[in-house]
Amino acid sequence: MNRICKLFGIKYPLIQGGMIWVSGWELASAVSNAGGLGLLGAGSMYPDELREAIQKTKAATTQPFGVNLPLIYPDLEKHIEVIINEGVKIVFTSAGNPKTWTSKLQAAGIKVAHVIANSKFVAKCEAAGVDAIVAEGFEAGGHNGREETTTMALIPAARRNNVLPLIAAGGIFSGRTMLASMVLGADAVQIGTRFVASQESAAHPNFKQAVLDATEGSTKLTLKQLIPVRLIKNDFLQQVDEAEMRGASKEELNELLGRGRAKLGMHEGDTENGELEIGQASMMIDNIPSSKNIISDIILEYKVAREQMQHVRFEF
Amino acid sequence: MNRICKLFGIKYPLIQGGMIWVSGWELASAVSNAGGLGLLGAGSMYPDELREAIQKTKAATTQPFGVNLPLIYPDLEKHIEVIINEGVKIVFTSAGNPKTWTSKLQAAGIKVAHVIANSKFVAKCEAAGVDAIVAEGFEAGGHNGREETTTMALIPAARRNNVLPLIAAGGIFSGRTMLASMVLGADAVQIGTRFVASQESAAHPNFKQAVLDATEGSTKLTLKQLIPVRLIKNDFLQQVDEAEMRGASKEELNELLGRGRAKLGMHEGDTENGELEIGQASMMIDNIPSSKNIISDIILEYKVAREQMQHVRFEF
Numbered sequence: 001m002n003r004i005c006k007l008f009g010i011k012y013p014l015i016q017g018g019m020i021w022v023s024g025w026e027l028a029s030a031v032s033n034a035g036g037l038g039l040l041g042a043g044s045m046y047p048d049e050l051r052e053a054i055q056k057t058k059a060a061t062t063q064p065f066g067v068n069l070p071l072i073y074p075d076l077e078k079h080i081e082v083i084i085n086e087g088v089k090i091v092f093t094s095a096g097n098p099k100t101w102t103s104k105l106q107a108a109g110i111k112v113a114h115v116i117a118n119s120k121f122v123a124k125c126e127a128a129g130v131d132a133i134v135a136e137g138f139e140a141g142g143h144n145g146r147e148e149t150t151t152m153a154l155i156p157a158a159r160r161n162n163v164l165p166l167i168a169a170g171g172i173f174s175g176r177t178m179l180a181s182m183v184l185g186a187d188a189v190q191i192g193t194r195f196v197a198s199q200e201s202a203a204h205p206n207f208k209q210a211v212l213d214a215t216e217g218s219t220k221l222t223l224k225q226l227i228p229v230r231l232i233k234n235d236f237l238q239q240v241d242e243a244e245m246r247g248a249s250k251e252e253l254n255e256l257l258g259r260g261r262a263k264l265g266m267h268e269g270d271t272e273n274g275e276l277e278i279g280q281a282s283m284m285i286d287n288i289p290s291s292k293n294i295i296s297d298i299i300l301e302y303k304v305a306r307e308q309m310q311h312v313r314f315e316f
Numbered sequence: 317m318n319r320i321c322k323l324f325g326i327k328y329p330l331i332q333g334g335m336i337w338v339s340g341w342e343l344a345s346a347v348s349n350a351g352g353l354g355l356l357g358a359g360s361m362y363p364d365e366l367r368e369a370i371q372k373t374k375a376a377t378t379q380p381f382g383v384n385l386p387l388i389y390p391d392l393e394k395h396i397e398v399i400i401n402e403g404v405k406i407v408f409t410s411a412g413n414p415k416t417w418t419s420k421l422q423a424a425g426i427k428v429a430h431v432i433a434n435s436k437f438v439a440k441c442e443a444a445g446v447d448a449i450v451a452e453g454f455e456a457g458g459h460n461g462r463e464e465t466t467t468m469a470l471i472p473a474a475r476r477n478n479v480l481p482l483i484a485a486g487g488i489f490s491g492r493t494m495l496a497s498m499v500l501g502a503d504a505v506q507i508g509t510r511f512v513a514s515q516e517s518a519a520h521p522n523f524k525q526a527v528l529d530a531t532e533g534s535t536k537l538t539l540k541q542l543i544p545v546r547l548i549k550n551d552f553l554q555q556v557d558e559a560e561m562r563g564a565s566k567e568e569l570n571e572l573l574g575r576g577r578a579k580l581g582m583h584e585g586d587t588e589n590g591e592l593e594i595g596q597a598s599m600m601i602d603n604i605p606s607s608k609n610i611i612s613d614i615i616l617e618y619k620v621a622r623e624q625m626q627h628v629r630f631e632f
Contacts, residue, residue: 002632012632119532119599138454139466147533150455150466152487152496153596157532160600171468179630180468180496183621187629216435216473217463247563280469283435284476305499309625313503314495316318316328 003165004188007111007131008090009064011035012299013188014178015134015167016195016291018068018092019142019277020044021266024202025053027195029060030291035299039092043070044263047078054086064090071096084108095143098128106131113167117145119157126164133158134190137170141193141279144221144228151181159185173281175301191298193279199290204269207276210234214282225250226257232276236261319481320504323427323447324406325380327351328615329504330494331450331483332511332607334384334408335458335593336360337582340518341369343511345376346607351615354381355408360579363394370402380406387412400424411459414444422447429483433461435473442480449474450506453486457509457595460537460544467497475501489597491617507614509595515606520585523592526550530598541566542573548592552577 004013016023016031018039028038040057042050050067057065067088069079072095080101083091091105094115102112106129113132114125117140125133135158137151138144149157151170158166168186172178173194181189196203197211210232221230222240225248231237243256265274289297320329332339332347334355344354356373358366366383373381383404385395388411396417399407407421410431418428422445429448430441433456441449451474453467454460465473467486474482484502488494489510497505512519513527526548537546538556541564547553559572581590605613 002629005632137466137468138464139469148454148537149532149596149599150453150487151468152453152466152493153455153599156490156492157599171466174472176472176500177468180499182630183496183499183625184492216465221464245563247561280465283465283469283473306625306630309499309622313318314498314622316321 002187004132004167007165008037008066010037012295013182014295014298015039015092015188015190017169017190017192018042018066019192019196020262022196022201022203023068025056025060026200027198027202027291028065029057030198030200031195031295032057032061032063032065034292034295035063036295037090038065039068039090040065042067042079042083043073044267047075047082050079051082051086054082054088058086066090066092068092068094070094071098071101076101080105083110092134094134098125098130102128102130115169116158117154118147118149119154119160122158122162122164126162130164132165132167132187133162134167134169135186136190137168138221139230139280140170141196141219141230141282142277144230146224146228148221152184155181155184155186171279171281173284175298175303176305177281178298178302179305193281194285194294194298195291196278197285197288198294199288203266206269206271207266208288210271210276211278211282212286212288214278214285216283219278219280219282223253223257225253229275229277230279232271232278232282234274234276235272236265236274318503320448320483323481324353324382326353328611329498330611330614331355331408331504331506333485333506333508334358334382335508335512336578338512338517338519339384341372341376342516343514343518343607344381345373346514346516347511347611348373348377348379348381350608350611351379352611353406355384355406356381358383358395358399359386359389360583363391363398366395367398367402370398370404374402382406382408384408384410386410387414387417392417396421399426408450410450414441414446418444418446431485432474433470434463434465435470435476438474438478438480442478446480448481448483448503449478450483450485451502452506453484454537455546455596456486457512457535457546457598458593460546462540462544464537468500471497471500471502487595487597489600491614491619492621493597494614494618495621509597510601510610510614511607512594513601513604514610515604519582522585522587523582524604526587526592527594527598528602528604530594530601532599535594535596535598539569539573541569545591545593546595548587548594548598550590550592551588552581552590
């Protein structure tokens with residue numbers, strides 16, 4: 001049996017990324033009900049909001065689901081208390097050191113996956129005793145690694161000498177990209193951008209429209225002096241670019257960034273002044289289906305692509 | 317039969333990139349003799365040098381080979397005259413508009429592939445009547461697109477609505493990355509970085525050693541204000557970075573770049589002051605085999621990986 005399916009008790013080795021302002025209970029429960037693993041994006045929730053989202057997810061699905069938890073928030077202990085008290089069984093940690101929290105979560109019966117963007121962190125994940133690793137390439141939306149390693153280069157590097165279950169992320173939106181990632185050495189995939197433009201996504205309709213409108217080159221990895229993040233190009237990103245072009249300091253950039261830019265863009269729908277975190281896969285997305293249809297289409301294309309490997313194109 | 321194998325008359329759909337200062341007659345003929353398609357890198361050759369390289373390649377192999385020709389050099393007509401007069405049958409054009417030269421080359425019995433880094437240029441290639449398209453992702457070494465589209469995102473986009481034979485490039489160095497690229501929709505792959513560190517490569521030994529020493533994050537896409545290029549990080553790149561950080565103008569950057577940086581680094585072996593063009597795959601390379609062994613290892617891994625797709629990991 002596929003190791004990730006076995007580890008999480010899911011039908012398909014397909015995980016929906018736990019994205020801030022996008023991955024609420026509607027999306028996570030719809031994905032889990034369709035045979036994938038739905039994740040709540042705790043990064044944009046206060047502890048009470050997270051508790052409510054978990055309770056609503058439990059009411060909406062009997063299937064396994066999880067929580068994505070960035071390890072950088074001030075309320076972290078409160079978030080973890082909520083997660084443990086509500087009986088969540090799967091946590092994806094990101095943006096921090098897995099050493100601190102992995103064993104505490106596991107002691108509460110929770111399976112822990114940790115997200116990395118650099119294969120050098122594989123050893124830290126192994127030392128922390130995580131149950132699985134998510135390796136996320138440069139083409140992914142949102143926060144991103146400084147080394148700019150792409151999925152094609154990152155997955156073989158993360159796989160090398162590593163025996164843990166491995167989940168590929170970044171640029172994966174279809175059955176073929178899923179199969180390609182697994183050929184590279186992944187056991188499963190995490191898909192974000194495709195689910196932003198889904199019926200159940202909590203993204204503001206304007207943000208969903210911006211994803212449909214995105215073409216090649218519409219996204220850019222920016223704010224490299226602070227924390228690199230891939231965003232849709234808009235007025236805000238142009239201001240950041242201009243500031244960086246004239247050699248602005250970190251302080252200037254922080255002031256320009258201000259507070260609440262992500263909420264402004266993705267939740268409130270100000271697509272010019274807000275941050276719109278999205279991956280390069282946005283250029284391939286031109287509709288807003290249900291999550292159930294997204295998953296069935298991906299799995300069907302995956303199976304067809306796998307059978308097509310018997311085609312003469314692959315033979316020599 | 318695989319379309320690229322048929323188009324070029326080769327055994328394996330594996331093309332060795334025609335890299336400046338690296339891809340001379342020794343490398344191209346060794347690759348062609350091993351069943352791939354060897355390409356001469358005309359971008360660092362004067363017309364007379366190109367003629368000599370072609371003649372030596374013809375003497376060293378009876379198999380098909382080709383020439384990579386950047387369409388930006390002042391001597392372009394002379395290069396093309398040499399190519400036609402010497403009876404070369406395959407040309408890969410890059411860094412320019414395929415419209416101008418494709419039909420002239422084809423009229424001389426030459427098959428033409430054109431390199432793009434942005435799927436929006438597929439239509440231009442089709443209109444120009446090229447025989448094949450090379451789509452090269454952000455992880456590739458050397459000159460690169462402004463959109464920073466990675467191979468995982470670029471190949472599906474280049475494949476969509478395009479029926480021409482498609483060659484994937486960028487991040488491909490092994491049988492698994494080759495198979496993954498073909499799953500994404502490519503008919504063949506072009507491999508550069510892996511052949512820099514080969515016995516027959518014309519790269520200076522210091523440059524080869526720098527490739528072996530490269531780890532994750534050792535390369536960077538730089539000179540974005542001029543023409544983006546992926547290089548190994550060294551003193552020169554740090555100067556460029558510092559200039560860009562303080563908001564240097566294009567004129568300043570051009571002066572810093574100066575002349576002959578690529579020759580200085582890759583041909584003369586000054587690994588601190590020269591340009592060392594290499595892809596992200598360099599992090600996975602730790603030996604300098606013969607091109608014959610590189611190709612047989614890649615093909616063996618490809619075949620094993622294709623058979624392993626029957627493994628339970630792919631089944632659900």
